[in-house]
Every structure is written in C-alpha cells, then in structure tokens.
Amino acid sequence: MAEKIQENLISLCKRRGFIFQTSEIYGGLQSFYDYGPLGVELKRNIKKLWWKEMVQNHKEIVGLDSSILMHPKTWQASGHLEGFTDPLVECKRCHKRFKADELTKDRCPECGGALTNSKDFNLMFKTFMGSTEDSASEVYLRPETAQGIFVNFKNVLQTSRLKIPFGVAQIGKAFRNEITSGNFIFRIKEFEQMELEYFVNPKNASKIHEKWQKKRLNWYIDLGINKENIRLKKHSKDQLAHYAKACSDVEYNFPFGWSEIEGIANRQDFDLTQHSKFSHQDLVYLDPETGEKFAPHIIEPSAGVERPLLAFLIDAYEEMAGETGKKKEVVLRLDKRLSPIKVAIFPLIKKEPLQKIAKEIFNDLKSAWMCQYDETGSIGKRYRRQDEIGTPYCITVDFDSLDDDSVTIRDRDTREQERIKIKELKLILRQRLDF
Ligand code: GAP
Numbered sequence: 001m002a003e004k005i006q007e008n009l010i011s012l013c014k015r016r017g018f019i020f021q022t023s024e025i026y027g028g029l030q031s032f033y034d035y036g037p038l039g040v041e042l043k044r045n046i047k048k049l050w051w052k053e054m055v056q057n058h059k060e061i062v063g064l065d066s067s068i069l070m071h072p073k074t075w076q077a078s079g080h081l082e083g084f085t086d087p088l089v090e091c092k093r094c095h096k097r098f099k100a101d102e103l104t105k106d107r108c109p110e111c112g113g114a115l116t117n118s119k120d121f122n123l124m125f126k127t128f129m130g131s132t133e134d135s136a137s138e139v140y141l142r143p144e145t146a147q148g149i150f151v152n153f154k155n156v157l158q159t160s161r162l163k164i165p166f167g168v169a170q171i172g173k174a175f176r177n178e179i180t181s182g183n184f185i186f187r188i189k190e191f192e193q194m195e196l197e198y199f200v201n202p203k204n205a206s207k208i209h210e211k212w213q214k215k216r217l218n219w220y221i222d223l224g225i226n227k228e229n230i231r232l233k234k235h236s237k238d239q240l241a242h243y244a245k246a247c248s249d250v251e252y253n254f255p256f257g258w259s260e261i262e263g264i265a266n267r268q269d270f271d272l273t274q275h276s277k278f279s280h281q282d283l284v285y286l287d288p289e290t291g292e293k294f295a296p297h298i299i300e301p302s303a304g305v306e307r308p309l310l311a312f313l314i315d316a317y318e319e320m321a322g323e324t325g326k327k328k329e330v331v332l333r334l335d336k337r338l339s340p341i342k343v344a345i346f347p348l349i350k351k352e353p354l355q356k357i358a359k360e361i362f363n364d365l366k367s368a369w370m371c372q373y374d375e376t377g378s379i380g381k382r383y384r385r386q387d388e389i390g391t392p393y394c395i396t397v398d399f400d401s402l403d404d405d406s407v408t409i410r411d412r413d414t415r416e417q418e419r420i421k422i423k424e425l426k427l428i429l430r431q432r433l434d435f
Pocket of ligand 1: 303
C-alpha cells in the first residue's frame, strides 16, 4: 500500500509538473532531478519558510551565501578529503557498484556475481580550475554548505558585531557522488542544503543542542507533518560523523521506512580549530565582557530541501473515493504556506463577461499570491485539478456575480463554498493566507 502511494505520488509529480528526471530527452541522468513550475514554487516556499524561522525571527542570526568551489585546503582541514568516504564494492560480473555496509550477503544482489574487496570511495565531486587538468588545479564541488560558513567566521564576526551565542545560516547547492542512490529524490547527487551554524560557549553547548533539536522537530509539525510520522533519533557513538560529539536526526516515516530528513549535530570546536590550523589564522572568540578566549563550539541544524519536500508531499497526499463514487480523487493537503498556488480563479463557463471579471480578479490578486487562471473543462474538473496540486482556495465567477458583485470561494479541505463580495476578496484572502 505504502509503495503504491509512493508510486502514485511520483507519477503525480511528473504529470503535474512538480519534478522531472533531468535531461529526460536524452534518457535522463541517474539521481539528478529538475523542478517544474509547481516544484520550483514548493521549493521556494520551503526555503522562504526556513529562512524566516531561522534568520528573520532571530536578532542573533545572520545569512551568508558562499561559493560552491572553495580553496582545496578547506577539504583537507574539514577532514572530507580523507574521511568523507563510503566503502565501495563492485560486482566482478555485472560491474554494478554497492555500498558494502548496505549489503546483507557477500554476493552481488543483482546477479549473484562475486564482489571485489571493499575500498574507500570519496564522495566529493572533483573538477579542475583553469586550463590544465593536473593535481595543482583540482577543486571540489562542496559536499556541504557548512564549510563556507566556517571559513567566513572571522569576516562575519568582524562585520556584524555579533556576540556569542550567534548563528550564520546558508541555503545552497551541495554535491555528493553517492554510490547508491534512489527512492526518487531522497538520495541524489546534487541537492540543496539549509544549514545553520550556531556558535556557542562550550559550557552551554549541550543545553543549546537540546533546544535546537526540539525547535527543528516542531518546525515540521507546525508545517503540517503528522506527529506520528516524524521523530527525533539519537545517533549511537559509532554512527557519529568524524566531527560530531552528539547528533540527532529528524526522521520521517517514508513508505520505504524511517529515514533522516535533517541532522542536528554538536560539532564541538572541530571545524574552527582545524581551519585555524590549516589557514594559520586565529579563529577564536574573545568575550568582550569576561575577557574569556575560546574556540566556539558549533551546534548545527542541517536539512536538505529535497528530503523535507518529499516528506511534505507524502504526508499531504490523500486519495479519496470520487464524489461520483467512480474514479479516485487526489487531494494534496499541504499547509497553505507550502502550497505552490494559493488561489485559482475560474469563470464558471468560458464566456464573457464571466471571463473578463475572472481575469480582472486574477490581475488584482497575482501581485500578492501565486494565482492560476483556468477556464478549461467542467468546474468539477477544475476543482479536482487544483485539489491535486494543493491549492487552498478556488474562486468562481458565475452568472450571479453579474448581479451581486460576489463570487464563490471554495476551501480545499472542507470543500465548503462561501459567497464573498469581490471588493472584499483581497482582505479575506489576506486574513487566511498571510501569516
Ligand atoms: N553539514 C552537515 C551535513 O551535511 P548530513 O547529515 O550529511 O550533514 C544534512 O546532511 C542533510 O542534507 C540531510 O539530513 C539531508 O536532508 C540532506 N542530504 C544529505 N545527503 C543527501 C543526498 N545525497 N540527497 C539528498 N539530500 C541529502
């Protein structure tokens, strides 16, 4: 059943323009995806809501946008060159590659062939800068946005007059040459991260780490994820990344099982100490009040954009028996803040003057919210089309509108319709859509 839902959702994503396989006309490129007209809106809404929650709502958190390609020493200092590896085995017969720690048998799961010995495979994508392809010009596509924040620690501190505790947040692309990928957009090679690096006094690190775990879990619940489908899961010592003292994941109950959508780590002073060592720069903090000098510890809530997006879609996806009892109907019960389209406007039929009034309403509302104008098909079909993409409100101009200057507004979740004066529409929508 869960697999069926996943399959139907993936097909909806393609059919309605949320997500496409990249370069599809050439047969696609495995583990890379493109976001269509609705997907791009959903992604932008997630990023906007994250930024509001993590930057705008805090006086002590600021933003940053750093380069994807960084000085190669960054990755030496961060430990990624040496340690950001997965154990790789290859089938000697079919040459498929697998993560050794995910295999349950010592034969190829695809063809039963013998496997090579496991070797460490670095997940960073390498490229070359300049005109020569030698080791001196090697650079890496960043595997996490976090390092851009650490190398700018001093710049931000000196220019923003922030005092500890303070945070620097960033949203941007990250790349990982994952050995195994799959489950649609869950494990991909190019993705976006939303990361906060929160610099704290070591004395308070554990307490602040606890606080961020709760805050991050609640963010998803507040945005509509069902409490039963989301949890915090603490890493055991052997699951911790090389830099972390403690870490908890926010996990979502996907059709393929409980899986991480965000990690909240206590990175200690690992990063700043390493970058101090490799750059010979003093990356310590001098407390202006106590005179105390220390390398701040870092608490890091780190989420992707795509995994939460998939979780929001799956959680919102509902199939219901159609009103006529025949074909099933899909409603995407996304939180209104996430919905790609907020308002759809229809003339009851494709005739003047209903079209003219509906277009005027569309033109009036479009600067405030993402709106769609639709005049094709029966009104029932148009409602279904909007339900399927999660549009919270549909407005219909009918023949009564010519006499009473009113329209009907239909609510996606209750399916109730109210009659509202056209001149009051904006105000009413503002009350329902602006948060
Ligand atoms: N700076 C810490 C860090 O990068 P991570 O647990 O490796 O930690 C954080 O990644 C988040 O980035 C994950 O929780 C996930 O949402 C996202 N992410 C990581 N690898 C991904 C992949 N291959 N595909 C999609 N999202 C990924």
